[in-house]
Amino acid sequence: MSSILCLLSVQDGRIKRSSLEAMSHANTLARAEGWSLEAVLLGSKAADLAETAGRHGADRVLVIKDPVFDSHLNAPLLAGLEAVVKAASPRLVVAASTESVKDVLGALAVRCDAAVLPDVASFSVQGERIVCERPVMAAKKLARTESSHPLVFVSVRSGSYEVKEAQGAGTVVDVPFQFDAATLGLTLREIVKSAGDTVDLSEARVVVAAGRGVRDASGKALVDELASITGAAIGASRAVVETGLFPATAQIGQTGKVVSPDLYFAVGISGAVQHTAGMANSRVIVAINKDPDAPIFDLATYGLVGDCFTILPLLNAELKKVMASR
């Protein structure tokens, strides 16, 4: 029987939402095709998360419980994934388009003689072909790409699918693996999070993003307050990253992070295509801009035309009341 193998990324002891989104769709395809669905978990605590994988449709969960993966280094990750893909012989390998997947997917495909369709917004099985849609030209257009190679890897942009629970057997299978950690040229000493990085931007359900209209520290304080009231992660346009008002890790867009929250506040952001390439998948977009013709309003679900220094204090005060009454 053919199978779909889902590579699950883990962060802070949990399977990333973007991995579960991709696996939920893979499960729908596997059931329609009569294929099995398998998941991969790597790391010393891999087996602890097998139940979650089973709860999202995995028939089998292939694990390598080697602590070498806790180092987040590419060399063991590549070797571990190669071992699992070769052991499972799937028809299709699906992964969320995370930073570490982007790092290793090409090399993994070469080692496994696979075709790669990276960073797609949708994927389907059509007879012998795996067919995907891939945002191109700063997400202005969708390109249809397909492969009929016997083994295809796809990486999926976050926010492309809903997470759906579906009971699979979740049978844990240990995959034999050996890696000589002494061969590593790099060592992970410490993971440093930027100050105030309380919510992971690429996984956040609510994002407050600031643009040039936010102007200075007083505007930033209003943005911080809105984020703290709504439990949001803070993002930024490149304009305010370049001025140093926000860190580079907050940049959203073509050359920054891709986010797909349920709610996205765009404060003082014009809506240049290079910015919207990173947030157009957001479910509800609230734009605050003093220019009624700003392109961001073409994308926004709700538009507030006005000065953010006037609107944000009012909005924050009202939202505080709403949150307090919950």
Ligand SMILES: Cc1cc2nc3c(=O)[nH]c(=O)nc-3n(C[C@H](O)[C@H](O)[C@H](O)COP(=O)(O)OP(=O)(O)OC[C@H]3O[C@@H](n4cnc5c(N)ncnc54)[C@H](O)[C@@H]3O)c2cc1C
């Ligand atoms: C190759 C390349 C890659 C790029 N990658 C990225 C990327 O990844 N991410 C990104 O963001 N950009 C990127 N850019 C830059 C992008 O083209 C825009 O220049 C940038 O997004 C503009 O940021 P902004 O909207 O904050 O600023 P602006 O375009 O200057 O817009 C500021 C907006 O704030 C409004 N405003 C001003 N004052 C107020 C106020 N008091 N209250 C309310 N509204 C106000 C204005 O009306 C305006 O609409 C890239 C550019 C290139 C060439």
